[in-house]
Every structure is written in structure tokens, then in C-alpha cells.
Amino acid sequence: MIGSVRQRLSDCLGGASKxxxxxxxxxxxxxxxxxxxxAGSIASKVEVSEPTVGRFCRSLGYTSFxxxxxxxxxxxxxxxxxxxxxxxxxxxxTLAGEDQLARGLQLEIAGLVAVYELAHTPEWKRVVKRLATxxxxxxxxxxxxxxVAQTFVNQxxxxxxxxxxxxxxxxxxxxxxxSDSKQSCLVLFEAKRYSRMAxxxxxxxxxxxxxxxxxxxxxxxWGRELVDEMFVVPTEFNLFWESTAQMASLTNLLVxxxxxxxxxxxxxRMNEVSRLYSRFTGYVGDPTGPSMGD
Numbered sequence: 576m577i578g579s580v581r582q583r584l585s586d587c588l589g590g591a592s593k594x595x596x597x598x599x600x601x602x603x604x605x606x607x608x609x610x611x612x613x614a615g616s617i618a619s620k621v622e623v624s625e626p627t628v629g630r631f632c633r634s635l636g637y638t639s640f641x642x643x644x645x646x647x648x649x650x651x652x653x654x655x656x657x658x659x660x661x662x663x664x665x666x667x668x669t670l671a672g673e674d675q676l677a678r679g680l681q682l683e684i685a686g687l688v689a690v691y692e693l694a695h696t697p698e699w700k701r702v703v704k705r706l707a708t709x710x711x712x713x714x715x716x717x718x719x720x721x722x723v724a725q726t727f728v729n730q731x732x733x734x735x736x737x738x739x740x741x742x743x744x745x746x747x748x749x750x751x752x753x754s755d756s757k758q759s760c761l762v763l764f765e766a767k768r769y770s771r772m773a774x775x776x777x778x779x780x781x782x783x784x785x786x787x788x789x790x791x792x793x794x795x796x797w798g799r800e801l802v803d804e805m806f807v808v809p810t811e812f813n814l815f816w817e818s819t820a821q822m823a824s825l826t827n828l829l830v831x832x833x834x835x836x837x838x839x840x841x842x843x844r845m846n847e848v849s850r851l852y853s854r855f856t857g858y859v860g861d862p863t864g865p866s867m868g869d
Contacts, residue, residue: 580647581606583635588799597621597796598631604793604807607692608685609647611678614640620811621794679813686809686821694828698804702788703832706731709760709786713751715741716764717773723819724764727826733848734833734841741776748776756783763802764822766792766810777801790822 578586584599591599601621602609614632617640618625628640637643693699706712712731716724724740731738741751741761751759761780765773774797780787781801789795789802792810799805808821834841857864 579650580635580643581650587635593796594621594623594627595631595634596799597794598623598628600796600799600807601793604689604809605685606647607688608682608809609644611681611685676813682809682812683820686812687824690808690821690824690828693806693808693825694832698806699832702804702806703829703836705760705786705788706762706829707735707833707836710758711737711739711754712760712762713739713741714762714764715773715776717770718766720764720766720819720822723822723826724762726823727762727764727830730826730830731833733845734830734837735844743772748779751785752779752783756785759785761785761787763787763789764791764819765789765795765798766817766819766822767794769795769797774801790825792817 581603584603587599588596598617598621601617605612614628615625618628621628632638632640632643635643637646712735714724714728714731716722721742728738728740739750741748747753751761761776763773763777777787777789777798778801787802788804788806789798790806790808791798793807795805795807806825808825810817810819810821812818812820852858853861853864855865
């Protein structure tokens with residue numbers, strides 16, 4: 576097998592076993608922080624054995640995981656391994672042992688770089704175009720990802736109409752699944768432990784030919800077979816709870832892309848939405864907002 580580490584990982588996804596696909600997906604999402612991983616840490620996170628990680632690396636043409644990391648450094652240059660002077664100073668000032676917050680900061684910086692790299696892919700451009708031009712956009716997220724989905728919907732509604740938060744309030748997702756599939760698209764936010772509804776919704780949308788984009792974590796091994804695009808973002812930053820912060824960063828970039836795609840005419844809608852918000856809800860210090868007497 577020839578090519579860069581990224582290319583080899585991408586190429587193996589098609590016919591890989593479930594374990595190999597999980598390892599490849601994890602590595603692709605964590606390219607900028609693989610320098611800080613070991614075969615053992617990857618095995619623990621992906622829930623495979625350490626020898627399985629070694630065999631996977633050898634199947635790509637590397638002698639070991641360390642050899643893969645050495646080649647990755649050559650592919651990417653020193654950039655992902657560089658730590659800012661401020662971060663190095665923070666580490667030097669650690670009183671004893673490993674500074675867990677400094678470690679988390681390293682991972683978050685690498686994760687943010689990975690998110691911005693997604694914005695330069697052909698898949699990204701396709702999704703931005705779809706979000707700007709498809710008549711109806713449906714967005715869904717379950718569990719803690721619902722908040723990210725809600726924020727994304729609210730932001731997109733400032734730019735265009737017919738953007739909907741899709742949930743199970745009606746009991747059947749008929750707003751999307753019983754509508755014209757050629758007039759709709761779906762964006763899903765999901766992270767482990769994955770909601771049964773998210774996978775089922777993706778399956779149903781796939782069967783109807785509804786273009787679907789999944790924004791998920793590095794552990795999702797079922798998404799690529801069910802969606803048109805899968806954007807993988809890091810969620811583990813050495814903290815007690817997994818973080819969806821990089822999902823939020825990704826949505827900001829998507830909204831920015833849609834804004835650019837729509838062009839100057841979007842200003843009229845933004846002004847109208849702002850006027851309606853002022854009329855019905857109001858801003859602090861805005862005398863034109865509603866009053867108790869309205």
C-alpha cells in the first residue's frame with residue numbers, strides 16, 4: 576500500500592473489518608493529536624486489543640504504530656507537533672507530575688485544527704451548497720447533542736427559511752419522512768453512546784434518498800454506511816465529561832459557509848428576523864420591544 580498516512584487510512588475504510596474501520600476512523604479524526612497517543616491508548620478508546628492496533632498498522636504497510644506516527648510527522652511536517660510558547664511555559668510551571676489541564680489544552684488545539692481542516696474538503700463544499708439551496712433543511716440531535724442541533728437551527732434561520740429542528744414530538748418524524756425527499760436534506764448530530772433514534776432516522780432517510788450529513792465523534796463505526804457525508808470531530812480532551820465544543824465550532828464554520836454561499840441578499844432576511852425578535856421577545860435596552868401592556 577502506498578500514499579500518505581491519511582490516504583492509506585481513507586482507502587482502507589471501504590472493505591475493512593469493523594475493528595479496522597473503528598481504528599481508521601479514530602486515527603483520521605485525530606491526525607493532529609496522534610503524536611500523543613500510544614497503541615495501548617488507542618486500543619482502550621476504540622475498544623479493541625493492543626495487538627489489533629499493531630496488526631492494523633502493519634496492514635497499512637507500517638512496522639508498528641510508532642512507525643506510522645513517524646511517517647505521519649513526515650507527511651504533515653512539524654506543525655501538528657509544535658506547541659506554542661505559552662503552552663510550553665504552562666507545562667514548565669507545572670508543580671508536580673503531568674498537568675492534566677495542559678494535556679487537555681493540547682488536545683483541544685489539535686481538535687480545533689482538525690475541524691478547520693474539514694472546511695477545505697470537497698465534502699464540506701457539497702454540504703454548504705446543499706444547506707444553502709435545498710428547499711427544506713431538517714436538523715436533529717438527541718441527548719446532549721440536541722443543544723448543538725438547536726443552536727445550529729437558530730443560526731441558520733437567520734440566513735434562510737424552512738429550517739426545522741426535527742424531534743419525536745409528533746411521534747414519527749413525518750415532517751421529514753413523509754415529505755418530498757427531493758426537497759429536503761437532513762443534518763444529524765450524534766456522539767456515543769449513540770441514540771437508537773439517530774441511527775434509525777439515518778436508515779429511513781437513506782432509504783428515501785434524502786441527503787444526510789452526520790456530525791459525530793471518532794468512535795462512530797456505523798455512520799459512513801448510512802449517510803452521504805460524515806464529519807468526525809474530537810470529543811475527548813482529558814476531561815471528566817466528553818465535550819461537544821468542537822461540534823459547535825464546526826457549526827459556526829458551516830453557518831459562515833452558508834452565509835458566503837447565499838451572498839448579500841441574506842441581509843434582508845437577517846434584518847427581518849431581527850425585527851421580529853425585537854417585536855415578540857425584545858433585547859435588553861431596546862425601547863421598541865414588547866411591554867407588559869402590549
